[in-house]
Amino acid sequence: MAVRTPLIIVLLSALTALFFLSVIIGPAGITMADTLRALLWGQGEAATLVMREIRLPRAILAVMVGASLGLAGAAMQGYLRNPLAEPGLIGVSGSAALGAVIVLQTGLAAVWWLALPFAALGGALASVLLILLLAGPRGSSLTLILAGIAISALAGAMTTLVLNLSPNPFAASEVVFWMMGSLSDRSFDHVWIALPFMIIGWILLLSLGRPLDVLTLGEDAAATMGVATGRTRLVLVLGIAACVGAATAVAGAIGFVGLVVPHILRPFVGARPSSLLWASALGGAVMVLAADLAVRLILPDRDLKLGVLMAIIGAPFFLHLIYKTRGEVR
Amino acid sequence: MSVFPAAFRTIALGVALLGAASLAASADAPKRVVSMNLCTDQLAMLLADEGQLISVSHIAFDPLSSPMVEQAARYRKNHGQAEQIFAMQPDLVLAGIYSDPYSIGLLRRLGVEVVQFPMERTFDDIRANILKMGQILGQQDAARQMVTQFDTDLAALGSVTAEHPTALLHYANNYTSGDKSLAHHILLAAGFANATTEGGIAAAGSVPLERLLLLMPDLVISGQTYPGASRAEEVLDHPALRRLREKQSGARLTDAEWVCGTPFVLRAVMRLVDIRKRM
Numbered sequence A: 001m002a003v004r005t006p007l008i009i010v011l012l013s014a015l016t017a018l019f020f021l022s023v024i025i026g027p028a029g030i031t032m033a034d035t036l037r038a039l040l041w042g043q044g045e046a047a048t049l050v051m052r053e054i055r056l057p058r059a060i061l062a063v064m065v066g067a068s069l070g071l072a073g074a075a076m077q078g079y080l081r082n083p084l085a086e087p088g089l090i091g092v093s094g095s096a097a098l099g100a101v102i103v104l105q106t107g108l109a110a111v112w113w114l115a116l117p118f119a120a121l122g123g124a125l126a127s128v129l130l131i132l133l134l135a136g137p138r139g140s141s142l143t144l145i146l147a148g149i150a151i152s153a154l155a156g157a158m159t160t161l162v163l164n165l166s167p168n169p170f171a172a173s174e175v176v177f178w179m180m181g182s183l184s185d186r187s188f189d190h191v192w193i194a195l196p197f198m199i200i201g202w203i204l205l206l207s208l209g210r211p212l213d214v215l216t217l218g219e220d221a222a223a224t225m226g227v228a229t230g231r232t233r234l235v236l237v238l239g240i241a242a243c244v245g246a247a248t249a250v251a252g253a254i255g256f257v258g259l260v261v262p263h264i265l266r267p268f269v270g271a272r273p274s275s276l277l278w279a280s281a282l283g284g285a286v287m288v289l290a291a292d293l294a295v296r297l298i299l300p301d302r303d304l305k306l307g308v309l310m311a312i313i314g315a316p317f318f319l320h321l322i323y324k325t326r327g328e329v330r
Numbered sequence B: 001m002s003v004f005p006a007a008f009r010t011i012a013l014g015v016a017l018l019g020a021a022s023l024a025a026s027a028d029a030p031k032r033v034v035s036m037n038l039c040t041d042q043l044a045m046l047l048a049d050e051g052q053l054i055s056v057s058h059i060a061f062d063p064l065s066s067p068m069v070e071q072a073a074r075y076r077k078n079h080g081q082a083e084q085i086f087a088m089q090p091d092l093v094l095a096g097i098y099s100d101p102y103s104i105g106l107l108r109r110l111g112v113e114v115v116q117f118p119m120e121r122t123f124d125d126i127r128a129n130i131l132k133m134g135q136i137l138g139q140q141d142a143a144r145q146m147v148t149q150f151d152t153d154l155a156a157l158g159s160v161t162a163e164h165p166t167a168l169l170h171y172a173n174n175y176t177s178g179d180k181s182l183a184h185h186i187l188l189a190a191g192f193a194n195a196t197t198e199g200g201i202a203a204a205g206s207v208p209l210e211r212l213l214l215l216m217p218d219l220v221i222s223g224q225t226y227p228g229a230s231r232a233e234e235v236l237d238h239p240a241l242r243r244l245r246e247k248q249s250g251a252r253l254t255d256a257e258w259v260c261g262t263p264f265v266l267r268a269v270m271r272l273v274d275i276r277k278r279m
Helices: A005-024 A032-041 A045-080 A092-106 A115-135 A141-165 A171-180 A188-206 A209-215 A219-224 A229-251 A257-269 A273-298 A306-324 B004-024 B038-047 B082-087 B101-109 B123-137 B140-156 B182-189 B209-214 B231-237 B239-245 B265-278
Strands: B033-035 B053-057 B076-078 B092-096 B114-117 B166-170 B219-222
Touching: A005 A032, A005 A045, A005 A257, A005 A273, A032 A045, A045 A188, A045 A209, A045 A229, A045 A257, A045 A273, A045 B209, A045 B239, A092 A115, A092 A141, A092 A171, A092 A229, A115 A141, A115 A188, A115 A229, A141 A171, A171 A306, A171 B231, A188 A229, A188 A273, A209 A219, A209 A229, A209 A273, A219 A229, A257 A273, A257 A306, A273 A306, B033 B038, B038 B053, B038 B092, B038 B114, B038 B123, B038 B140, B082 B101, B092 B101, B092 B123, B101 B114, B114 B123, B123 B140, B123 B182, B140 B265, B166 B182, B182 B265, B209 B239, B219 B239, B231 B239
Parallel strands: B033 B053, B033 B092, B053 B076, B092 B114, B166 B219
Antiparallel strands: none
């Protein structure tokens, strides 16, 4: 667990600063002093409602979703030893969204509150299993990306179909939310729905530090060093499904976080998967907080989708990675 | 609920007048009328002669939007498509100003007369549309009588008040209504002030929830929800609004009676007056 101390300090300070900004900046135009008085001591009825029921849960969700997606990306890349593996790009988030949309539209989510996260988790689980089955333990880029394209396309089409068939006149226009993700108007209801699943996912994925480190030496070496590859894979699949499923259930499918964050942080942790897991969780939280802040500052009244911003930042990274690894993609 | 009968009188009148009106209808009045808009559906059903109106829009059959579902069952259902309407051989089609321009254009090219009604944004618009419908259907006397009854009923609702508590109109996707909406005038008629316009948010549209909360309205009136789930409607039940509602009482949903400018808005006004008196 050789996380470099300076890196941790930098990430934690960025996280704290962005969280603070995220809470004090908003369309209501409350002064900084008033926001803090309302948040901490409940002064001012309206301001307290705004701070405690709107801005605080939104900032907390940004941290939770970012940490989950960053961690899931780092874990998947560590296991497949492929920097192109990212849950959002290979259809895991899309499949989670499909699961969520199905229980929402059938009314199951209204009957039992756990149905929403479970269904999203189920969707994510199915797609991770399918991807690992198709890509194999070495995770060749070509099969990974091709399988990902097919799963993404299918999940996206099915999500669109379900929303188009909904009797609700607003549902059809919400395809954008489920494909691109957003944190606007989320509340503590969503924090409580997602948190238990995310905590389980974080514990599972963070426990993979040593096995992933050993796996960099190859499967045979890992086996001789006492790493059970079957068990590692099971923990990985469940952890990714829990993290990505819970994040997507409340915030929609936000891509590229799990790609960009580990890619930026890898040089700082000496390319050790175990250190990268921690760093990517923190980095993901920083990235989503920053993106959500940018969304509110650039077009405050238009509910710009998080996934749009992440794609603008992330797609060039992805193309760069493909260019770098093109010798392998054959 | 003492004002309940008064609000119904206008509507009852529309039905009662049917027999009498037939005598007054002029010979050149249209005889096969099709309505393709929810609001013209209602005015036509209230004012047309027996047999004069043959079809209303499918939305008139939807209890979420239409206060006249039972009456609608007596007419054929149309989906606003030119082909289906033309096949009914109408001599007059009633439409809204925002009805599908392609369907209307096609009907006109086929030689069918189409009359479009503007949206009612104020109570004066309601009176104007009732009189216009009377004129077009050849039921001028019935229409004049309905307007008179509307004004009598409105006055009887006892909505004159010195205190004007604020009410917030809150719909899916954080939409709210400014002063250019019928809902705004329903609020005013019931003795409320519109929290949105009072708070300096003039235009209708999507307003961030936190800005709406800062208005601290005395009453939150939410848009009705449709079957199936949507993220747009989820915000109507946001915990921040639940907190605000804990201190409030009374029915707080806009429903079919808020949609169109017809005498049915009196029922909405009446319910609001009732809530205000209990506040």
